[in-house]
Amino acid sequence: MNATEPQTNPEAFKQLGEDLRHIAVEALRGIPSPDSLPYGQPKVTVSCDIESTIAQIDVYVEELRQELQYDDANPFDKLLIEQILVAWVQWYVAGWLLDGELAQKRSWRENQYFTQRYQQCQSRLTRAIAQLSKLRLIHPCRLRIQFRADGSSIPQRRTPRKANLASALSR
């Protein structure tokens, strides 16, 4: 995407976010079944229904989208909501891999890696949420940006005064 001519098209980003979430979730299908793992003697039969987990993730993503008020959000918020949803799916997948039934059958090194991965995804999710909250905090009175029908914004020449920013941030 060309940064000099930004296109704030939420639908394109929605599709992109959807693809990324799909790729992140597909990683669950790539992992070996628990019984094929070498660790854990004697062999324990565990139910590991990855398909139901994947279906559950889709439901959770839609719930989260509703919770973040995606439909009523402006195009900037929609971009950040997509960012949050992608981060959330990564975080959920990392948590599932860390705490799932597979955890007992993995080596110490693998568990260490998945723990680090989980923490990394969690901090990314936190950052994405914080960014949206900051944007929503300043947006209503600070950024009076008009949007065209295609989602692109009309550039503003006049910048609001500092007092507006202070009042926005103090709320």
Next chain:
Amino acid sequence: MGWENVKGRRYFYEITYTNGKRTRKCWGSGPEAHQAEARVNLARAQRRIAKARLEDAKARDRHIDNLVANFNEDVQSILTNHFNRAGLYYTRGEWRAARNQ
């Protein structure tokens, strides 16, 4: 670790670590030694499989992370561009108005 020739006979030695202390155990040269050898070889193969699986997981995560990073970069560039044109700049985790405005 492994088979060693001592005075013309072969003995199997296994090395284990307990609380960081290295212990060398001799299993003799009979059936127990062969069982121990099989066990040691199995454990080695398991470690190799686990290492390969971990490398796979890391490569997969790296691929996803690169895609997500590109996506986030696009989002950030759009936001930065629009907000800069609106007279804001990003500093210390928040958007602020330029001082000269």
